Amino acid sequence: MRSAIGVDLGGTKLHLAVVQESGEILAQTRVATPVELGGQSILDLLTEQIQALLEQYGNLPVGIGTPGLVAFPEGIILGCTPNLPGWEGRSLRTVLEERLGVPVIVDNDANVAAWGEYCLGSGKQSQHFVLLTLGTGLGSGVIVNGRLLRGNHGLGIGFGHMIVHAGGRMCNCGQQGCLEAYVSGNGLLKSYRLRGGDLALKGPAIFEQAFQGEVIAKETVAHFIEMLAVGCTNILNTLAPEHLVLGGGISSQGEKLLLKPVQDRIGAIMSMPLQNPDIISLAQLGSAAGVVGAALLALDMEIDVNDRRSTE
Numbered sequence: 001m002r003s004a005i006g007v008d009l010g011g012t013k014l015h016l017a018v019v020q021e022s023g024e025i026l027a028q029t030r031v032a033t034p035v036e037l038g039g040q041s042i043l044d045l046l047t048e049q050i051q052a053l054l055e056q057y058g059n060l061p062v063g064i065g066t067p068g069l070v071a072f073p074e075g076i077i078l079g080c081t082p083n084l085p086g087w088e089g090r091s092l093r094t095v096l097e098e099r100l101g102v103p104v105i106v107d108n109d110a111n112v113a114a115w116g117e118y119c120l121g122s123g124k125q126s127q128h129f130v131l132l133t134l135g136t137g138l139g140s141g142v143i144v145n146g147r148l149l150r151g152n153h154g155l156g157i158g159f160g161h162m163i164v165h166a167g168g169r170m171c172n173c174g175q176q177g178c179l180e181a182y183v184s185g186n187g188l189l190k191s192y193r194l195r196g197g198d199l200a201l202k203g204p205a206i207f208e209q210a211f212q213g214e215v216i217a218k219e220t221v222a223h224f225i226e227m228l229a230v231g232c233t234n235i236l237n238t239l240a241p242e243h244l245v246l247g248g249g250i251s252s253q254g255e256k257l258l259l260k261p262v263q264d265r266i267g268a269i270m271s272m273p274l275q276n277p278d279i280i281s282l283a284q285l286g287s288a289a290g291v292v293g294a295a296l297l298a299l300d301m302e303i304d305v306n307d308r309r310s311t312e
Contacts, residue, residue: 008290039086072154114141116293247283
């Protein structure tokens with residue numbers, strides 16, 4: 001069975017895995033991302049970690065998911081979050097292929113997670129599928145007719161920067177009122193603190209406090225759910241996907257605290273009734289979605305997904 005190396009590059013950690021076509025992970029490693037040392041140090045560590053796996057498992061193709069605006073298939077980082085200083089402008093695919101001597105594909109991190117969920121997770125039975133990654137920020141990946149939807153330069157679809165409040169809260173991207181400014185780990189924390197919440201409390205604990213009835217946390221989570229439901233409604237009305245899946249770290253809040261409240265609010269907001277609430281669901285691959293999707297993208301980028309599924 002074919003294998004590839006999948007890489008999920010984040011602002012806090014670098015996750016690498018050797019992944020079989022079935023999705024089975026043969027080996028994996030996680031190391032801290034040296035953001036304080038800048039882009040060159042991140043690139044050097046990335047090269048070193050991939051090389052170690054290549055030496056152990058042989059010459060395998062490599063797929064990489066990275067934050068930012070990624071020109072595809074060239075693998076050039078056209079724009080990036082401040083969480084990865086010195087990353088913007090790098091021709092990541094070209095540099096790594098020269099260093100490693102194996103085929104490399106580079107894409108946006110939400111795109112590769114969406115591809116993983118589409119192939120082997122919550123979107124496996126869909127041809128039209130959207131993944132929202134609810135983490136420190138808000139990423140999105142869209143599958144239409146079995147292919148990742150891309151715009152100019154092969155860029156992914158950035159629903160996190162859809163304006164949901166004109167003139168609203170400042171986003172890291174420089175716009176005001178982006179969905180990500182409200183629906184993300186950073187957005188949740190900011191909403192909580194603006195309401196006078198405990199400065200020491202972190203994101204997951206806010207949901208826990210809300211469940212226990214703490215007033216500020218309840219207001220904060222209710223606002224988070226409302227804004228997420230607005231964003232999902234816009235996506236459903238625009239793309240009419242078969243499934244819209246919630247992934248990323250915040251999705252670990254599960255059905256009771258996250259999924260069911262979002263389904264209920266979407267049903268209340270939409271002018272046409274949400275006939276099937278199960279259209280909205282939670283991701284299945286968890287923290288492995290990035291590495292699995294990146295590896296599958298490296299294996300599948302030249303293969304029509306329908307041909308791939310006909311061999312399963």
